[in-house]
Amino acid sequence: MLVNNFSWKIGGEAGYGIKSIGALLAKSMMRLGLFVFTYDEYPSLIRGGHNAFEVAVSSEPVHAPKRPINILVALDQTSLDQHLCELADDAAIIYNAKTVKVPSAFIPKKAKLFPLPLQEIVSKLGGEKIMNNTVAWGATMALLDVDLDFVKTMIESSFETKDPKIILQNIKVASEGFEYLRRSFSIKDFGYKVEKKENPGRMLMTGNEAIVWGAIRAGCQMYAGYPMTPSTSILHTMVINADEYGIICRQTEDEISAVNMAIGAGYAGLRSMTATSGGGFALMAESLGLAAILEVPLVIVEAMRPGPSTGLPTWSGQGDLRFVLGASQDEFPRFVLAPGDVEQCLNFLPLAFNLAEKYQTPVVVITDKYLAESYKSIDKASIKTIKIERGEVLGEDELAKIKEYKRYAFTESGVSPRSLPGTKGGLHLVNSDEHDEFGFSDENSETRVRMMDKRFRKIESAKQDLPLPILEGGSHADITLVGWGSTRGVILETLKSLENHGIRANFLQIVCLSPFPREAVINVLKKSKKIAIVENNKTGQLAGWLKENTGLDPNYKVLKYDGRPFFIEELTETIKEFL
């Protein structure tokens, strides 16, 4: 009997609450004191198609989905057919008895079958077809030997709706799912169960939610955005919390408007941000360079997914690294931060705002669908205390002491103190034309060179504030895996898995991509016996960037670009072959 360690998956048509019931299962397990990580796949459809949601449950911290699947809930035939190959030998299959046929020749030998009359249960209790998922969830809880009282409490406390009728209805159907399974089947020889552990108040959060809370706790005052998967839930989460936290939140007509509005508000003195995906970021590209030459603070979140407005709109990838590093006309300093998990999202956003304001430089926080939409259970203690740094802004009194205020004064640090519009004595022009120290248009060759050099000095000045790469797994290893962004979770899991195979691997996560932390990376990699870059793109964009900055060539590039994240088992197998 395996206690508190399993993977659960549910599949069904879009529109049948796959995601909400998956999140409910994840939250249930978290409340029972366990760690969870979720991963979902869905097409860009509102009805039909195939949606799947999986939850890895563990008594230890879990950072990635785990295969094989131990419990599969198949609401339709496709769910069974597609995920049969992912099942453990002794997996349980809970399925809709009426619509799903189980081909006995193909199912794992020791699999346990739990056909449930989902629709009959729901109809008998006067519910809607959409509640099939709740019945299956109730049955899952019975299978895992959880208390029925807990099942009821979960629904009462986690449903978004406050409509007592809907809640009661769901409690009824979940309880019947629970009891039906208990009545009709024996769970004695099912090999997985849950035992309640102490729950120290963990939280279940997605990367996008963490981005929003990271921004809000950092004092974000203005958000402008335009919907684009997978960044959209940032807008959703921001807008429902905006009133409470005194944030102006605007959905604009397009991404160009969003970024320019954030620039305007940032110039006027509010902490401002916008978020988008690759296609929207393409539209923002000119304005990114505008913020840089104006030296106005700006924070942009770019949640990647492959392709243009269409592409693989609901899938994941890391294909925009080079784009983000090079986007916009001309050359200018920029900070690019890549959080790798929910905790880092919460902690990097405050840093992004500080960097943007202190150095009057655009900051791009780059994530992807996999990080943006996967839930992870996290400890509250992982949220680090922050210090808010807004850079030098001159008030009326300070300006009164200055004979001639120069907005773009040539300083050693490259940072020239700002004055906000409305302040007496601080009049100036922020100018997209190349300009002199006052901001007046000036195309003189000497001015241009001095102004470029001034802007670029900010990179050196900011070095003290930039996050260094994170080394996990100790400094001695047979192979060093190098990655950025959302691959963090699967690589951490892979280190453990490799250790079980007797391989010592460590992991270098590069969290600040621009400016590239050259010395710190060289210091780690020069000790590495072998280097393997792990990226979700076709061309090895980090590998190229690494070489450009350090001259180092990785021994191996592990690249995956099918819209899916790496899975622990496949990454482990690949790395094993290198040794």
Place this chain on the structure above:
Amino acid sequence: MSTQKDFTTSYSPTWCPGCGNFGIFPATKMAMVELGLEPHQVVMVFDIGCSSNGANFFRVYSFHGIHGRALPVAEGIKLANPELTVLADAGDGGGFGEGISHFIHTARTNIDITYLVHDNHLYSLTTGQTSPTSGRGLKTKTAPAGVIDRPFNPLASALINGATFVAQGFSSDIPHLAELIKKAIQHRGFAFINILQLCVTFNKFNDQNWYKSRIYKLEDINHDSSDYNRAIAVAIREDNKLPLGVLYQVEKPTLLDELNLADKRPSIKQPLTEVDISKSLEKYT
């Protein structure tokens, strides 16, 4: 009390002699002086083009942005600091070409800013290409045989998309234009003025005589600017006449009124410390 000189920088205007901007420039400053504004209370957001080189000449808080994007920047500034008097200033190229969606959508918000568009029917800083308001048949660098497309109608567009102040001025009638700009700044809501402007260098067709034979003043025909249908009729007339004056003005709640942030409105003056989010995090537990 400030004077026009207070609103003027030491940077010499780079417009061609006889350019209509030499009329719009003093008219704008005159309006600000007459309203008793101080330069530091005013932000002007400039598009790019001949008119927007004015960013260097106006002594206010000036913001010289990119092509077509003055309005969202101005909206961001006004949302951030409602105490400021915010003007966006563009040409017909940036304003009605690349920036057309912002024009329509900003009008819909009724944010309390003033939008001045210098409409000389041409892209002039780039030496005379067709603009959205170029008349049919106008020979331009990019339409040597004459413009085919029908011209964009700025006044009607502003009206049908919710602008609460819509007016038209003329760069050669400075006192009249100054009065319009004054009214536009005073107006609570999105105020748009289309300013007919001469381009003596590249637009030889729409010259002083061309305008003089077409313009008339709405006040001379007792136009009622509270009458929306009349305003539409004036805006879409096809008799080759060009109305000057306020076509339409109405009081409606502004974006800031309707955002209803009350005491929770973020302020540029509020010192920021880490915001306590612990209560909100409860729902994630």
